[in-house]
Amino acid sequence: MEGVSGNKYGGILRFSRDDPARVSETVDSPSRKPRADAERNRLRLLDTAKAVFGEKGPSASLEEIAREAGVGIGTLYRHYPTRDALIEAVYRNETGQLAAAATQLSAAHPPVEALRLWLLLFIDYLGTKYGMAAVFGSVTGGTAALYAACNSGTPEAIALLTDRAVASGEIRLDMDPIDLLRAIAGVASAGPGWQETARRLVDILIAGMRTS
């Protein structure tokens, strides 16, 4: 369908086997139509995975996900050959809206304010999509590749905002802007009420980056 089929266009997620149907789809495809049940299973898996990851974090049992989705474990692995592939598929869409918001905010607000608002939005995302924080901040088991894939668009989004703010001369930033997000995600490991803290941290960061 819609969002999920983003995989078939998104370059990073690769299917384990060569998939002529998909590959040649851009060209004219003489190949047979993909089976309906396969797609159905894939969606069920994706939904279930989203639920389970959201509940138990990104290290939840894949067998449980397969069981709960009503498919065999083999089917899960067919669609998502690695845990990372599944996590990536689950969280891929999330960041899209964040990226979009960056452009919007950038157009509607002065540079620094746009950055600030976007960081607050980022906090909201970390909150609603629980598990994202874990994915974002996890060292343990968190591949760099996975990280990059899961947050595709995010680096560009924040780069857009910081570049603009830096260009305006209002702030100075001698680091990869993504590290701002890492810092924020860091406090997300705290208990309830962390969002308050995170928001305060945003203020501190902004203030600290200001060229005075």
Place this chain on the structure above:
Amino acid sequence: MEGVSGNKYGGILRFSRDDPARVSETVDSPSRKPRADAERNRLRLLDTAKAVFGEKGPSASLEEIAREAGVGIGTLYRHYPTRDALIEAVYRNETGQLAAAATQLSAAHPPVEALRLWLLLFIDYLGTKYGMAAVFGSVTGGTAALYAACNSGTPEAIALLTDRAVASGEIRLDMDPIDLLRAIAGVASAGPGWQETARRLVDILIAGMRTS
């Protein structure tokens, strides 16, 4: 049923190395002297665990640790009934020096500078004792209790520094100071060169907290 030998003295409060108190402390237990081999095994386990955790992170195989220490898996579990207990024992001493440094720095430097230096020291610690960062920042599998135990003394240490800096009127801080550490630990998940970033982050944080 049994008090696991190490934990019987109050688990959390026990020091891993020499414990002279133990000999004379047999007030209400006229029982026999603890066996020498038990203590020996415990120390071997501790050393091995420190090495292995340092190399593979806090999710290393406990079986491997036992194997490498030359004891049975049962022995490991006897001394450290849970993975968390072992991690705690390994990292308990680490923070002691950090805590001590806080007092020292506090006495030798102006408030804000002391705080800054201590945060830099914290970064060094995260670097040298690899795995600490993982323990510190991990949401996945990281119990809150474990977190607290592993970093005993640290909250007090940074509280001392921030309280002093706040009292001097030079900075403002509307959050638990430990969250500063969480933020710093957050960037430790970045690749090589993270220490540079972390140091820059410290500057930003300090600047951001300043009451101008």
Place this chain on the structure above:
DNA sequence: TTATTTCCGGAGACGCCCTCCACTTAGTCT
């Protein structure tokens, strides 16, 4: 030395990861 208590250590039950492949089924062809 003998008795007693503590401690060792690995077998075993169970869960999870991932692979492999005999079988089923959806789309296609006649």
Place this chain on the structure above:
DNA sequence: AGACTAAGTGGAGGGCGTCTCCGGAAATAA
């Protein structure tokens, strides 16, 4: 419609982990 065939299914099985349990070994006390 029915047969054909590749795509897709699902679960058994091997490897590795965690954690428990308890018979037997070893250290201490008498």
